[in-house]
Amino acid sequence: MTSPTPPCAPEDVRRVACVGAGVIGGGWVAHFLARGYDVTAWDPAPDAEPKLRRLVDAAWPALTRLGLAEGACANRLTVAATLQEAVADAQFVQESAPEKLELKRNLLRRLDAAAPAGVVIASSTSGYPMTDMQTEAADPGRLVVGHPFNPPYLIPLVEVVGGERTSAGTVAWASRFYEVAGKSVITMDREVPGFIANRLQEALWREALHMIANGEATVREIDASITEGPGLRWAFMGPMLTFALAGGEGGMAHMLDHFGPSLKSPWTRLEAPELDRKLYDAVVAGCDEAADGRTIADLVAERDRGVIDVLRATGRLPRQRTAGEAAE
């Protein structure tokens, strides 16, 4: 079966439905309102509407500071009484229900039955593959994952990936729509449990939980170790390129030669992959590609500027003190 074509181009969407209005769904509501869309929301929880309006009100000063789209207004939010009402006129549907597989399956089936033919329906799921969620829908071809980060109204990233029965057109339409709506999109060509960023932050989260469980570090130390350390770089340069700079003028190749052996160290509970020639070459070539003509010296200068900008922006430039001057 071929899915019907979406009724409008990604650039022409004006009405968005958000189904599920908790932290993530409500964050999407705030984002779409700020980008100038009409938003209809629905959530079956009895206190959903006041919570949602509080979330939008709390986010609005930040969104105003960020710059609202022309005509954007928190009043362009309608809270619908039923799922059917919420999606009846939608040109795009964002589902953000709790992470329960059966619930997601049934909800996507109902959304597919209620939404106008061809309208793309995206799920905010943090980790379920769409293949497992689209099993009950009459038109699985229009169902796709559009996974945001908290809060969706500020963090640009959305990971887009289809299931086995998602049409290629749906994946392309959704990726383009999110871009038009101001997001930064990674379109994945295969389903990987947890997608990309969640796998990375989940590895870090699990290691942190192990450390707390073992009394090796406190919550505060874990957070400080990131915000005072690698986190400053990761706001603008990813872990791969920043690790490449640890190799000095030799870049990633030198870094792998130098620190490759530490992959055997018990530095986390996560087993390392074998650093064979193929992986070595893929990492070095990937870094060259990501550097995109920038030399190591260029990247170092860029990193230094970025760290200083971030330190300054977040009010953390170190106190200036002369060597030997007595402390306060």
Place this chain on the structure above:
Amino acid sequence: MTSPTPPCAPEDVRRVACVGAGVIGGGWVAHFLARGYDVTAWDPAPDAEPKLRRLVDAAWPALTRLGLAEGACANRLTVAATLQEAVADAQFVQESAPEKLELKRNLLRRLDAAAPAGVVIASSTSGYPMTDMQTEAADPGRLVVGHPFNPPYLIPLVEVVGGERTSAGTVAWASRFYEVAGKSVITMDREVPGFIANRLQEALWREALHMIANGEATVREIDASITEGPGLRWAFMGPMLTFALAGGEGGMAHMLDHFGPSLKSPWTRLEAPELDRKLYDAVVAGCDEAADGRTIADLVAERDRGVIDVLRATGRLPRQRTAGEAAE
């Protein structure tokens, strides 16, 4: 045996020796110069001096922008011809040799033999416990780990931890010295392989390598998934507190109730710890302590301000576009 007392207070140090002048050692040189110290460096590599001077020259504009300490000058660097000459007058020694255990052991033995009695000698090691490195030194009590992040002249974090034979006074002296020298210090009370931040970033790094090895993501996608996603938050709010905000008004407790089950998901190759009552309580209590009286709403507002500041500072405020406006 009791170690001799350091000859001066941390606040009175004026002369620092940096032994090993690669990326990390050279970064320390730049940091100490910028903070107004006299620095003597030594590195046995034949091309060490020109490389070191290039590194300091490259860092200097950033350090100037950051704000130099009074009297700070790149000319206050002396490159010594021998290890003995480098440390003869030092009031603090920072060792940043390659990560090879035997090399570190011997070097620390030689530094201990050459440095004035009582002067604290810190190792930049990324992961060796001081217990394993201090075995050859006549006075192991003054040897301590002071682990920085790249580049040491910009990233505030230093992890300080002693070995079994390190004196408590040395650990306290080193922690205080680094603070006076403008660093942000975490003093650990036990040796954990990889310390804290490295364990966390190593978990992420290993997961990234697995993804590249399996063709699940490219270097560029991995980096973008962090810089466009969680990395924006981690520049100023650590992973624990930001995860707490995913729990909405219920904070970390609600987050653990909601996402706890996903610890069983194959979202990384790292096995999760059992989320038993004790760990649950430790995480929730740790977040409360870290929040330090700030409500969830306060933290959300802080996070939002921070993300916008970071986006603005790094030139990435999303283009403002009206809903439905055609893309470029």
